[in-house]
Amino acid sequence: MSDDTGGRPIIFLVAWREIRIRLRSRVFTGGTVAMVVLIAVGIGAATLLLGKTTSVRVGFDSATQALEQTFTASANALGAEITVSDIADDGAGRAQVTAGTLDVLVTGSPTAPVAVVKATVPTLVETALNSAVVDARLIAAGLQPGAVASAVGGAHLQVDALQPASTGRTPTQISALVVGIALYIALGLYGTFVAQGVVEEKATRIIEILLATVPPSRLLAGKIIGIGLVGLLQLSIIATVALVGVTLTHVVSIPTFTLVAILGYLMWFMLGFLLYATAYAAVAATVSRQEEVQGAIAPIQIFLILSYVLVIATLSNPSGPLATVASLLPPFAPTLMAVRMAGSDVPPWQVGLAVGLILVSIGGLIQLAGRMYSNSILRLGAPVRLLDAIRGK
Amino acid sequence: MIGQVASGKRALEIDNISKRYGDVVALDKLSLDVASGEVFGFVGRNGAGKTTAMRIVLGVLDGDEGEVRFAGTPLTLEVRRRIGYMPEERGLYPKMPLGEQLAYLAELHGMSPVAAGAAAQTWLERFGLGERAKDDVQRLSMGNQQRVQLAAALVFDPIMLVLDEPFSSLDPVAVDVMSAVLRERADAGLPVIFSSHELELVERICDRIAIVNRGKVVAHGTVAELRTGAAERRLVDVPNAAAGWGEDIPGTTFVSRDGHGLLFEIDPGTDDQALLHAALATGPVREFHRVQPSLGDIFRTVLQEDAPPTVQQEDAS
Numbered sequence: 001m002s003d004d005t006g007g008r009p010i011i012f013l014v015a016w017r018e019i020r021i022r023l024r025s026r027v028f029t030g031g032t033v034a035m036v037v038l039i040a041v042g043i044g045a046a047t048l049l050l051g052k053t054t055s056v057r058v059g060f061d062s063a064t065q066a067l068e069q070t071f072t073a074s075a076n077a078l079g080a081e082i083t084v085s086d087i088a089d090d091g092a093g094r095a096q097v098t099a100g101t102l103d104v105l106v107t108g109s110p111t112a113p114v115a116v117v118k119a120t121v122p123t124l125v126e127t128a129l130n131s132a133v134v135d136a137r138l139i140a141a142g143l144q145p146g147a148v149a150s151a152v153g154g155a156h157l158q159v160d161a162l163q164p165a166s167t168g169r170t171p172t173q174i175s176a177l178v179v180g181i182a183l184y185i186a187l188g189l190y191g192t193f194v195a196q197g198v199v200e201e202k203a204t205r206i207i208e209i210l211l212a213t214v215p216p217s218r219l220l221a222g223k224i225i226g227i228g229l230v231g232l233l234q235l236s237i238i239a240t241v242a243l244v245g246v247t248l249t250h251v252v253s254i255p256t257f258t259l260v261a262i263l264g265y266l267m268w269f270m271l272g273f274l275l276y277a278t279a280y281a282a283v284a285a286t287v288s289r290q291e292e293v294q295g296a297i298a299p300i301q302i303f304l305i306l307s308y309v310l311v312i313a314t315l316s317n318p319s320g321p322l323a324t325v326a327s328l329l330p331p332f333a334p335t336l337m338a339v340r341m342a343g344s345d346v347p348p349w350q351v352g353l354a355v356g357l358i359l360v361s362i363g364g365l366i367q368l369a370g371r372m373y374s375n376s377i378l379r380l381g382a383p384v385r386l387l388d389a390i391r392g393k
Numbered sequence: 394m395i396g397q398v399a400s401g402k403r404a405l406e407i408d409n410i411s412k413r414y415g416d417v418v419a420l421d422k423l424s425l426d427v428a429s430g431e432v433f434g435f436v437g438r439n440g441a442g443k444t445t446a447m448r449i450v451l452g453v454l455d456g457d458e459g460e461v462r463f464a465g466t467p468l469t470l471e472v473r474r475r476i477g478y479m480p481e482e483r484g485l486y487p488k489m490p491l492g493e494q495l496a497y498l499a500e501l502h503g504m505s506p507v508a509a510g511a512a513a514q515t516w517l518e519r520f521g522l523g524e525r526a527k528d529d530v531q532r533l534s535m536g537n538q539q540r541v542q543l544a545a546a547l548v549f550d551p552i553m554l555v556l557d558e559p560f561s562s563l564d565p566v567a568v569d570v571m572s573a574v575l576r577e578r579a580d581a582g583l584p585v586i587f588s589s590h591e592l593e594l595v596e597r598i599c600d601r602i603a604i605v606n607r608g609k610v611v612a613h614g615t616v617a618e619l620r621t622g623a624a625e626r627r628l629v630d631v632p633n634a635a636a637g638w639g640e641d642i643p644g645t646t647f648v649s650r651d652g653h654g655l656l657f658e659i660d661p662g663t664d665d666q667a668l669l670h671a672a673l674a675t676g677p678v679r680e681f682h683r684v685q686p687s688l689g690d691i692f693r694t695v696l697q698e699d700a701p702p703t704v705q706q707e708d709a710s
Contacts, residue, residue: 205484
């Protein structure tokens, strides 16, 4: 090959420079540390707020021990985590509640118990206790609780809501949203890095020295690959922290943050990055100063922002027609398909189709961008018109 | 491996290259050749086509027609990558350490990583910047940045140097460093071609010169060769001469008056004795001597002769 430099292709040299320079930059180290801290704080806060890791300690004194069995069964059925203990008498139990070694003391009688607490009775514990008391009273009245239950079962009203009230977001939706926001930010950020890198070489005029020895297409490819790998590394670090944190704390027990799922999100980052970074590079090459970068990339940024809007709009209905169609379209697939995969089961053919479409788009865009880049990169001064950049006039 | 061309042999040949930007003709069948071991000066007004020609040699731009050859064969990417180039618009990565940056450029030009690192250090030390190899370029003074820029063109052991305005905005010390390096590289057998507006400097350090105007070479050769054919000049210092004296002396043309005296051109085929007699007639003559036309004089004369019938503004450079 004619472009080998001591056995190493030029693209590799260009990419390796980008990686070295960017890994050393404060933007990378500071940004990574900040994101890791943010995730650690987020997981910690979620753990504290959800507060489901400690069980409620419920004590029964000698008078109410008859309730213990039905209460435990009922509480377990409701999913409440409880620890049940026997307390010698009412006085000792109250002392323990005051001291904070017991959460709920059940005293009084089985048919008219009193729950002694510091402030409030946890909802699930109260429901389970009420259920136990109902059973005790049924037995006291000579009825079989099981027979009564089957007799009244099915006697509830069926509700057919035409406009269901918003029930708030489920943990799965929130996790999917986090994935969408992370991808949206990463694509915008690293795409902008590529645009700034292209203009940096133009603005500092080093581009002419480079082009005397590097063909423009390889310079562009090396830059995109190098910056993309740095982005992938940063996202991987952040994802690893999230994965480890979630695994350790069990704060989200849903398949949003498994290793396979995370690899899927990283794949969507790479695809989205190749698409957006290539487009960003092509338009950035038409301007000569960093101040003009934002204006140049704005028309492409609109697609990225639109993809974020679609993520929000389809979050509660990830399998609806809007989400399905939009997630197949290349500009929106990287965020939207990843979010759908995080929040629901997506048919494999849809994922395959989205990947295929975006790969074809990337291929076409690389041709176009390479052309625009080569035609614009040496033209300093006033921005090059996009049509001129494409036609080369 | 691309070797050097034996000293004195034609190394670089630019053969009838043309380039148009829309309706603007930047190069119009420009031809010249540079021998190895030769410092070649490329002079012309802004927009004459010097930068375009150099960019085409480097392959940064494609010419519309014509051919550039090195050692008799058309330039390939492989050969172009061994040309040391300093563009008119200087540029380095501001936020990259000098040593690393030079080594990177050396690797891009085909050196192995180890050789590139060593060459970078060698050239930094040569320019007195060895201690600052780890500093970012943006922390250097302007003069030192220019030294690094020159090192960037030399670091990969080039087989030819093409420098676009290497002397522009250099301080006098840097001018001396640059001149010395160019001569040293030429003595080492490289063809060295550079453009400049500093005509005195070009006259002093170039072996041969090409004057470019409107995309064409209008004169080329050694300074002595360019002088042949130029009119003979005499400087006359006649303190007692009346104002307006000398404007109608037969066989001469009055050129200018400066602090030293009056400058005349002797018409071809006449001698200067009529001028001397006329001078003596005014009283004492303090000075009467032959003046070699400077490169600047030759340049102005050549451009006048090549002046287009109508004034034309060229934007391309």
